[in-house]
Amino acid sequence: MKGPVTLVGPELRVGDVAPAFTAVANDLTTVESSAFAGKVRIISSVPSLDTGVCDTQTRKFNEAASSLGEGAVVLTISCDLPFAQKRWCGNAGVDRVVTLSDYRDHAFGKAYGTYIKELALLSRAVFVVDRNDRVVHVEYVPVAGQEPNYDAALEAARAAL
Template sequence: MTQERTSVATFKGNPLTLVGPELKVGDTAPDFRLNKNLLEEATLQDFAGKIKLISVVPSLDTGVCDAQTRRFNEEAAGLGDDVVILTVSCDLPFAQARWCGAAGVDRVVTLSDYKDNSFGKAYGVLIKEFALDQRAVFVVDKENKIRYVEVLKEMSEHPDYEKPVAAVKELLG
């Protein structure tokens, strides 16, 4: 049975139910299967040997998600080749590609959780009421241990941008 957590997140003050476990620093990052496009998938193993900053947004076509993705795209420039920034949303892959093209976002890898919400369920961020993923940021080291977690209490708020970037830089030494 899939775990459901209530009273941990809201949207404009209205309670949401998050599906999946509450991940913590020190946990092993769950594997995932996300779509790069309609035919090609990506898994955690595809990013082996890299530090992964995983930025989770409900939909790129909203103001906060747009700003969050642009911000991490800017941060990517200063983090080097040992770091990959993944943006996960439930947007269709071609909508993600269209948004990135229009926004000039070229340093983050967009991945779609639209098919079965498996990322959302594995990372404990699937919003039962909307079938979207709750805004969150995870930093995963080269050995796939979680080193930073922020799951936003309020869906419409921005994440902390400095702390996950600092966590990545600490892992870089």
């Protein structure tokens, strides 16, 4: 789709309390965002793991995840079905990123302002949430084919550890 799209939900800002959400794990269980409480979270929102930029984004955060230690977690959220996410992770060798699906009710996308109304997909964005559930980094990537600023997100995550 070319041209502007409608993002549903609020535009989060640094200092906001991270909204709660539910998503679906690769085993089809429902995951509450509170399951990651007390950890620094890099939340990577992507349209689909089966596209080039989303693939690159998830692989780069997977590589960086080990350097963050046990006090942090990297979540990649898309509207891909959980089966597809599991297959993609296996094929890509991605084992440090937790993939979650927002296909069921788009709770994440609507809470974080990344739900694309016209496509029922998530837009590309990166959020870093500290241990106290405060947003310490936000990047809504304005062009779907553009990668996020990995260094800025990782720097914010390290500062929050």
